[in-house]
Structures are given as structure tokens and as C-alpha cells.
Amino acid sequence: MSPLESGRAGWHRRAALLPVGYLGALVVLAFAHPFVPAWRWLAIHLLLLGAVTNAIVVWSAHFTAAVLHVPAPAHHRGEILRLVVLNAGVIAVFIGGGGDQPWVGVGGAVAVFAAIAAHLGWLTARLRSALPARFVVTVRYYRAGASALLTGIPAGAWMLVADAPLRTRILLFHAHINLLGWVMLTVLGTALTLWPTVLRTRMDSAAVRAAHLALPIAVTAIGLLAVGVLAWWPSIAVSGLVLFATAVVVTAVPAVRAARHKPPESFAAWSIAAGTGWLLVALVVDASTLSTAGSPDAAADRFGSVLTPLLLGSVAQILLGALAYLLPMTLGGGPARVRERTAALDRHWPQRLATTNAALVVLLLPTGPYVRIALSFLLLASLVQLLLPVLRILLTDRRRPA
Template identity: 75%
Template sequence: MKPLTVTDRPAPATGRAVWHRRAALLPAGYLGALAVLAFAHPFAPDWYWLAVHLLLLGAATNAILVWSAHFTAAVLRVPPPPHRRGEILRLAVLNAGVVAVLTGGGTDRAWLGLAGAAAVFAAVAGHLAWLAARLRAALPARFAVTVRYYSAAAVALLTGIPAGAWMLVADSPVRARILLFHAHVNLLGWIMLTVLGTVLTLWPTVLRTRMDPAAVTAARAALPAATSAILLVTIGVLAWWPPVAASGLALFAAAVTITAIPAARTALHKPPDSFAAWSIAAGTGWLLVALAVDAATLLTARTAGAAADGFGAVLTPLLLGSVAQILLGALAYLLPMALGGGPARVRERTTALDRHGAQRLAMTNTALLVLMVPAGPYVRIALAFLLLAALVQFLLPAVRMLLTDRRQAS
């Protein structure tokens, strides 16, 4: 084997690389648990609820806390922290809460779920306070709007958590409305506001090109539209005024489109050529599909209960099509970069995560398209296994990369 030269030799792991390697194991662990649940779901009565919360509360929320802090420090040009004790504490509290929520919700131990919800609330409140402190202390920055997206997203989750906790212990005629409120404020607020804020700077970076000149202006215009949209949706589902909720969804779609136009121009200038870029692009497209399906579901349901029962049709494009694909695409780009080790190691990791990327994307999105139309149970089972196979194809090299780098650093 050719000996390593000075330029080829992997650079020693930095404190940032060690941190991101360890932090990345958290969302990877929840995604792995989601894959295990796919095989064990016949033995888990509440498997669907568990699957949704493993993806959103487990994988996505951990990724958001870690990477929103990273991007906040980058766009505000905050000096590297002397330690990460505060961030470690927030993640520890968050994951203790997530495990308690999953355990309590899956075993009908309401008190445990409530304690877990309180812990998640405390962790996100601490994260919001950290974001606010960084904004106050920072000098004016061009991309500060990204941090405002993160702050609005955290406020949305803090609003949605009590609704979820209430549903663990109460059953009433308005339960369906609370469920719809909880789902919309968390998905559109916590997840999608974070996505819109991050894609502003992440998208041109993934494409390795310059940002469109209108991107920042578009992001600033889209934020009040998106937050107003969430307010309309939540009022509409709580009061059960479907036209109001549907108008909110239309406004949110308009906000997404405002940010997507400069992103599309950037892609025309430098077309996507990686799994990360195509996965993020596909996830954005599925978000618009999900918003349309959501509006149709609300407008055609006679009652809030019927809308809640039909919300599964919305979750397929929203969770599997949008959230999961954007999450995997972002991780496919960010992990190789954050783990450091020099350009050669970054290229090696990126190549590993890009391997069979076209096949995974085609398999995932074809399966999702077929799932959107009526199909027999055996067809749906086969499609679910295709989606699971695509997830495992990503997880195996990602976990191998994290564990290999850990051994090399130790």
C-alpha cells in the first residue's frame, strides 16, 4: 500500500470534530431504533406513534439542537466556546425526556410521559435562551435571519409540547382538535421553520457555489409569512374552522415558495450532483405535496375527528417524503465536513455516503409516489420494506464512519 504523504495523512481530530462525532450518534441511534421497530412492529401495539416520535422527537430534534447551535455560531461569527457543558446538559436533559416520553407513551404510563415532556420542554427552553443570548451579543450579521427562524421554531415547539402532554393524561371531545394543533405546530413550526432557516446557507454550500443575491431578502420576507401561516393553521384547527386552517397552509406554501425561488436559481446555475443535494431538493418538493394533501384533508373532513383520522395521509409525504429526506440529505453533507481530518478524509466519507445515492433516491421516491395512491396491503408492505432498505443503506456507512473515526481518534 502506498505510504501516506504529508498532504494525504489524516489531520488529527479537533475538539469540534470529536464533538460532532459523538453528537451525531444521537440521531443515528434513533434512526437505528426506527429501523428495528419496522421489523418488531407486530409486537408493539403503539408502533405508529412510536415511529413518528422516534423520527421527530428523537432523530430530528437532536439534529436540530446540535446543528442549529453550530449554524448560529457560524452565521453570527461567535467565537468557539471554551467548553460545551451547557450544550451537553441540554442534550442530556432532552434525551432523558425523549426516552421517558417514548416509554410512557408506549406503555400507558402517563406520569412518565409527563415527566419526559417536562424535560424536553426544559431542554428546548434552554436552547431558546441560548439563541436569544447569542442574538443579543452578536454584531449585525447578514445571515442573522437564520437564528430568528431557529428562535421562532423553538417557540413553536414550546407551544406544542404542553398539548402533547395533555393528550397523555386526558380524553375529551376536543381531543382531535388538540391532536391536530399539536401535529401542525410541531411539524410546521419546530421542524419546517428550522429547515427553511438552515437551507438559506446550507443549500449553496451543498452545491458548492455562490448564494443567489436575493436569497437573504427572500428568507426575511418568508419568516413573517410562515409564522403567520402557523398561527392561522393552529387557530383554524383549534376552533375547527377548516377554511382558516387551509388558508394558513396555503400561506405556508407561499413562504416555502418564496425561499425556493432563489434556491432554484442557484440550482440552475450549479445543478445538484450529490445524494445530499438531491435528497434536500426532493424533501422540499414533498413538503409542498404534503401541504396540499393536508389542506384537502381538512377541507373535506366533516369533523375534527375525521380530519385527525385522515391525518395519516398527510404524514406519509410530510414525514417520509420531506422530513426524513431533508434530514438524511443534511447529515450526508454535514457529517463528513464536521468530522474533519483533512480534504482527503472528507472526500472519502462523502463518497461513502453518496454510494448508490441515485438508486436510494429513485427507490425512496418511487415508493412514496405509489404509497400516495390506494394500494393493497401486500403492496404497501413491499413499499415499506423498500423505504426501510434505503434508510439502512444510509445508516450502515454513516455509523461505520462514526465508529471508525472514533477508534482512530482514541
């Protein structure tokens, strides 16, 4: 292995510890939650602000360099600084929101805002300096997603210190902008090149055109949704959700054609596919909730029914699928070692995938508290089944010779 490859593998190994660490903390919280007053809030933010945001910042930089053909950097000082600031802010937000220290949380939100703003600046600089590239639209998705998060962060910070009549509208705005804007725009942009790579097949000929078409649709949808929940015009908000679902379908059509040509055969592929399906389910549930709630307070109270398919069904499954594919690849070491790592992460994957999605289906039904607790432990067990080999790879590969 060359020094460049070794350095790149070392960087990705260290960077992967960040989302994996937050997912591990989520497992710990699942057992300790009776002793944590704000455990639901903390669980949501461990997944989204901790695991997902770190994964997006690291992997969007990786994909940006790849699609724009940016030379590999000699060092990662700028990226390390952004991640340090980001995670210092994330921890402060956790302390503020979970420990009744609101102004500490506001300071953390400022740090997260600064890190994402710097990330957006880095993306913009790479885009301006790059030569024309076929997949440049991917970076435009990343920029739109980062811009959405910079809009959603102040709303979250405001909720830490204010308790006003508009709070539920701000909550709905914050949740939708961050989930559909920051997370899902990034997912849609990444799927353009990641999906056919995961399937190990050629990209559908219409995929790039579909990505170009879907981006303005999705951005318009998020704008309508933001205005709709803030002003409490449910019909406008629902139209935004319908438009966003349209953007998802536009990008999914060539993805489905690619899957028909080369059916999914791995945990990564099936997990990403399942996550995309749950995204559409979540959008339908969300539209139904907003259209029938009658008031922002009622919509906020019922938003938990949206979070189950959106967070557990879509976001978590897409994150874990991407992790299962990208980790073996980015650590390098040659085809044999990549296959060895992939096999370790794919072990028992049909059982994990079936358990996860069956539990999610039942969670959407009206069930008793003991059933929901049992299903939650099944979901937790599936997560642990993946995290253990991930940690083994990250810790043992570091000691193996190149």
C-alpha cells in the same frame, strides 16, 4: 490537526450518534412492530422527537455560531446538559406513550420543554450579544421554531393523560405546530446557507431578502393554522397552509436559481431538493384533507395521508440529506478525508433516491396491504443503506490518527 479541530470533530462525532441512534431504533421497530402495541405512535416520535429534535438542537447551535461569528467554545458543558435533559425526557415520553405510563410521559414532556426552553434562551443570548451579521435571519427562524415547539409540547402532554371531546383538535394542533413550526421553520432558516454550500456554488443574490420576507409569512401561517384547527374553522386552517406554502415558494425561488447555476450532483443535494418538493405535496394534501373532512374527528382519521409525504417524503429526506453533507464536513480531517467520507455516503445514491421517491409516489395511491408492506421494506432498505456507512464512519474515524 489542531487540538481545537480535534475536539470539535470529537464533539460532532458524539453528537451525531444521537439522531443516528434513534434512526437505528426506528429500523429495529420496523421489524419488531407486530409485538409493539403503539408502534405507529412510537415510530413517529422516534423520527420527530428523537432523531429530528436532536439534530435540530445540535445543528442549529452549530449554524448559529457560524452565522453570528461566535468564537468556538472551549467546552460544550451547557450543550451537553441540554442534550442529556432532552434525551432523558424523550425516553420518558416513549415510556409514557408507548407503555401506558401517562404520567411518566408527562414528566418526560416537562424535561423536553425545559431543554428546548434552555436552547431558546441560548439562541436569544447569542443573538443579543452578536455583532450585526448578514445571515442573522437564520437564527430568528430557529427562535421561531423553538417557540412553536414550546407551544406544541403541552398539547402533547395533555393528550397523554386526557381523553376529552377536544382531543382530535388538540391532536391536529400538536401535529401541525410541531411539524411546520419546529421542524420546517428550522429547515427554511438553515437552507439559506446550507443549500448553496451543498451545491458548492455562490448564494443567489435574492436569497437573504427572500428569507427575511418569508419568515413573517410563515409565522403568520402557523398562527392561522393553529387557530383554525383548534376552533375548527377549516377555511382559516387552509388559508394558513396556503400562506405557509407561499413562504416555502418565496425561499425556493432563489434556491432554484442557484441550482440552475450549479445543478445538484450529490445525494445530499438531491435528497434535500426532493424533501422540499414533498413538503409542497404534503401541504396540498393537508389542505385538501382539512377542507373536505367535515369534522375534526374525520380530519384526524385522515391525517395519515398527510404524514406519508410530510414525514417520509419531506422530513426524513431532508434530515438524511443534511446528515450526508454535514457529517463528513464536521468531522474534519482535511479535504481528502472529507471526500472519502462523502463518497462512502454517496455510494449507490441514485438507486436509493429513486427507490425512495418511487415508493412514496405509489404509497399515495390506493394500494393493497401487501403492496404497502413491500414498499415499506424498500424504504427501510434505503435507510439502512445510508445508516451502515454512517455508523462505519462514526466508529472507525474515532480510531484513526489525525
